[in-house]
Amino acid sequence: MAKRTLLTARWVIGHMNGKHVVFEDGVVVIEGSTILYVGTAYDGAVESRFDYGQAVISPGFVDLDALSDLDTTILGYDNSPAWQKGRVWPESYIKRGPYEMYAPDELAFQKRHAFAQLIRNGITTALPIASLFYREWGETVQEFDAAATAAKDLGLRVYLGPAYRSGGQVTDGDGNIRAVFNEDRGLAGLSDAAEFAARIDGTAGGLVRAMFAPDRIETCTDTLLQRTATIAAEMGAPVRLHCSQSPVELRLVREQHDCASIEWLDRIGVLQSNWLLPHGTQAVDAEFDLIAHSGATLVHCPLVSARHGGGLNSFAKCRDKGINIGLGTDTFPADMILNMQIGMMTARMRDGMDAVRSEAMFDAATLGGANALNRDDLGRLAVGAKADIAVVNLSETLQTPDPVQTLMTSCAGRDVRDVWIDGRHVMADWRIPDVDAAADAQRAQDQFDGVIAKYPERTAGHPPVSRIFRPSYERNA
Numbered sequence: 001m002a003k004r005t006l007l008t009a010r011w012v013i014g015h016m017n018g019k020h021v022v023f024e025d026g027v028v029v030i031e032g033s034t035i036l037y038v039g040t041a042y043d044g045a046v047e048s049r050f051d052y053g054q055a056v057i058s059p060g061f062v063d064l065d066a067l068s069d070l071d072t073t074i075l076g077y078d079n080s081p082a083w084q085k086g087r088v089w090p091e092s093y094i095k096r097g098p099y100e101m102y103a104p105d106e107l108a109f110q111k112r113h114a115f116a117q118l119i120r121n122g123i124t125t126a127l128p129i130a131s132l133f134y135r136e137w138g139e140t141v142q143e144f145d146a147a148a149t150a151a152k153d154l155g156l157r158v159y160l161g162p163a164y165r166s167g168g169q170v171t172d173g174d175g176n177i178r179a180v181f182n183e184d185r186g187l188a189g190l191s192d193a194a195e196f197a198a199r200i201d202g203t204a205g206g207l208v209r210a211m212f213a214p215d216r217i218e219t220c221t222d223t224l225l226q227r228t229a230t231i232a233a234e235m236g237a238p239v240r241l242h243c244s245q246s247p248v249e250l251r252l253v254r255e256q257h258d259c260a261s262i263e264w265l266d267r268i269g270v271l272q273s274n275w276l277l278p279h280g281t282q283a284v285d286a287e288f289d290l291i292a293h294s295g296a297t298l299v300h301c302p303l304v305s306a307r308h309g310g311g312l313n314s315f316a317k318c319r320d321k322g323i324n325i326g327l328g329t330d331t332f333p334a335d336m337i338l339n340m341q342i343g344m345m346t347a348r349m350r351d352g353m354d355a356v357r358s359e360a361m362f363d364a365a366t367l368g369g370a371n372a373l374n375r376d377d378l379g380r381l382a383v384g385a386k387a388d389i390a391v392v393n394l395s396e397t398l399q400t401p402d403p404v405q406t407l408m409t410s411c412a413g414r415d416v417r418d419v420w421i422d423g424r425h426v427m428a429d430w431r432i433p434d435v436d437a438a439a440d441a442q443r444a445q446d447q448f449d450g451v452i453a454k455y456p457e458r459t460a461g462h463p464p465v466s467r468i469f470r471p472s473y474e475r476n477a
Contacts, residue, residue: 002032005423006042009052010394011403013059013362014038015380020059020359020366022403028057030387033205033423038381052418054395056403059381060124060388060421061336062369064240064299065278065328068114068128068147070448073331075455077307079469083171086459086468087133093458094170094180101134101454106447108146113440115147115156116432117334121413122390124421125157125369125378127211127240127276129330134451134458137182138164138189138215141196152204154435155426157388159211159238159373161197164189165219169248173460179218179252186224190214194231201235207422210237217243217261218252222268229270238373240276240299241265244283262287271296276372278328280318281310292321297372300364302343304331315347316355326368327361335413336365337392344408358408391418 012026015038029037029046037044072087079085089098102110111128118126128147132138139162151158166186171177190212197210212232214220220241232239243249243261250261257264262283265271273295280288280298291298298318305311312318318325327339340361347356370379377385394403397410419427426432452469456462 003048004036004044004046005030006046006049007052007057007389007391008050009055009057009391011056012038013056013381013403015059015382015385020363020380026057028381028389030420030423033387035381035383035385035387037383050418052391052393054393054399055417056392056394056407057381058122058390058392059366059379060390060419061122061365062125062326062373062379063118063123063329063334063336064127064276064297064326064369064372065129065301065330066118066123066126067329067332067334068126069110069130070444070451071332072131072133072451073304075452075469078472081175083175083177084460084468086455088169088171088177088460089133089458090460091170091172092462098136100136101451102447104142107140107143108150109443110447111143111147112150112154113444114334115150115154115158116435116437116440119154119156119419119421119427119432120416120430121329121333121335121337122392122416122419123329123334123336124388124390124419125159125373127159127238129328130163132163132165132168132215134454137168137185138162141192144196148200148203148208151208154432155207155421155424157207157421159209160200161193161211161213162189163213163215164193164224165215166221166224167219169219169252171460175460177248177252179256181221183221183223186221187227190224190227190231197235197237201237205422210235212237212239214239214241216249217241217265218249218256225265225270226268229272232274233272236274236374238274238276240278242278243280244277244287245279245281247282250282260284260287262290266290266294274374276326278330279305279312281305281312283313285317288318288321288323292323295324297324297326297368299326299328299372300343301328301330301339302346303329303335303339306342306346307331311346311350314350314355315343315360316351319356319360324368324371325364326372327365333413337407337411337413337415340365341408358402358404361408362404387420387423389420390416393417
């Protein structure tokens with residue numbers, strides 16, 4: 001018989017009859033990799049017990065757009081327009097030949113470091129996302145082999161696949177952005193991704209699964225997406241494609257295909273139920289209708305959208321249309337609780353106080369992600385489900401009468417104290433085994449500083465770093 005472990009806390013968010021329920025002074029029993037019992041009392045024999053006291057035992061969060069690098073988008077927080085700040089390759093950089101700005105060992109480290117951050121924030125299932133701005137073209141199988149090893153070592157449940165693309169964005173010195181394509185290179189990337197997917201799917205005891213990650217809709221051709229759709233459907237793997245996220249994208253897609261982004265996906269026959277679509281902030285009603293009809297998932301990333309002055313139009317409208325909505329972190333920090341809170345705020349700013357309640361956003365962070373992956377064993381604490389659990393400390397928090405509302409008003413990712421994935425205790429008392437958090441943070445900062453130093457090489461006009469990133473106040477030596 002597998003080992004049984006009993007967890008207790010002031011609050012347990014369980015799952016019954018297709019929806020989350022709350023147990024006060026609740027109990028969860030883990031047997032092996034799955035949940036044996038959820039309720040308020042358990043009389044059976046157990047091998048170990050953990051009493052978390054003033055805490056909430058929650059299903060682990062499912063992150064459909066999980067930050068997996070050292071996030072360069074934060075450099076654009078007060079520095080725009082993007083084409084002047086190294087976020088779009090200049091023509092001179094293309095002429096000299098793009099190159100990798102990280103060494104292979106640095107790429108491997110940043111995945112492992114990012115995976116640890118996801119665990120720290122209570123994320124138990126992750127579909128990694130990383131920027132291609134500092135890459136030669138796409139992601140490599142080599143770095144994703146390293147990512148699979150890191151996930152296995154740390155115990156994170158992941159869906160992996162190197163990002164690939166048929167093209168990229170290039171700017172001239174006046175900010176005129178155009179697309180450049182190399183379809184052969186894109187198809188080679190897809191071929192590599194398909195080989196990787198077939199080899200790793202179901203490894204690490206099922207913790208590592210395959211996904212397909214064509215990068216952005218404006219950098220993909222119809223051939224690339226149609227072949228992706230066919231391969232992924234045969235495997236039963238998810239496909240994630242960023243779309244409807246910027247005015248530049250909308251212009252490029254309309255120039256290329258004479259229609260809107262979601263409309264083009266529908267037109268070429270790839271909009272299917274296994275497709276995950278971040279971010280949707282530029283989509284219109286007709287496009288949301290297409291998403292709803294297809295059964296595809298809208299991946300809402302509230303923090304990164306709000307930082308850039310945008311948001312979903314609207315969470316309530318998409319929910320009412322029957323669209324499956326999942327959440328993604330996408331940017332630093334990889335804090336799903338913060339994303340839920342900002343998602344609540346922006347939804348209410350758009351549609352009013354009664355537009356969305358806490359449970360709707362919590363569902364998106366748990367059940368929405370599980371539904372997107374066609375996994376009824378994730379995103380819930382129910383008998384037979386995977387024992388993927390986040391324990392959020394409430395002992396220093398002003399608590400409301402409801403644990404989910406307390407998460408939305410008073411908590412942050414740093415309050416996650418323990419995490420269990422597949423029945424494995426992957427973080428205990430804020431500590432991940434064999435991870436030196438301080439040393440890794442310093443290595444990450446050194447690596448990030450190195451990329452910042454290279455920004456002039458891939459910024460239009462090649463200005464110095466001091467002009468690319470304007471300081472908040474005058475520096476006083």
